[in-house]
Amino acid sequence: MKRIVATGTFDILHPGHIYYLEESRKLGDELHVIIARDENVRHKPKPVIPEQQRLRMVQSLKPVDYARLGSTTDIFEPIREIQPDIITLGFNQFFNEEKLKCDLEENGISAEVVRIEGYSGEGFCSSRNIMKQILIRRCKELQDDSTD
Incomplete structure (x- = not known):
């Protein structure tokens, strides 16, 4: 069984x-997702x-087996507990892949690191942009309301 870990x-x-998780899931049999803790961001x-709440939302997504x-x-x-075969990174995640590979090795983790390409579909694709x-939009609505 091939285990994949995605983080974010x-x-x-x-x-x-969704694209990142779907593409990650295609690489193996089980997709484990690790959600960043508030204090670690x-x-x-x-x-x-x-x-x-972020954990609960990710758990409910179809491509996710475990979160x-x-x-x-x-x-x-x-990651040590899951023992993945592959760790995926999103196209805009800040990890240096070579450093991550060395850090994984130092921690006794032998997983391939794969960067998933960015989503090219339409719509909002960034939490920051959303x-x-x-x-x-809300500021404009408030301004419009105040001029009425």
């Missing part, structure tokens, strides 16, 4: 997330959606 924050789910703004929150102290802990559009 998954704040405000969008088609890009440092490379971008803190998530809007609390971690337990769990990551460790607050050791990012490799759940939030930006919400702000733009």
Whole structure:
């Protein structure tokens, strides 16, 4: 059985997330998804959606066999427990693939690292862009309401 691990924050789910998980799932028999803990997200703004809700949403997605929150102290802990054959990275995830491979090896994990291409479909494909559009549209509505 070939186990795949996909990781991410998954704040405000969008088609890009679904594509990433579908493409990851195609690489094996089981897709395990590790959701970033609120306190561990440092490379971008803190998530809007609390971690337990993000976990629940990811668990409900069709391509996902298992989903769990990551460790607050050791990012490799759940990966050691799962023992995946492949770890997938989204096209815009900040990991340096070569460094990650070395870190995995140092942690006794022999998994292939595969970067999934970006989603090329239409629509909102970025949590940040979705939030930006919400702000733009709601601010415009508020301005329009105040001039009435």
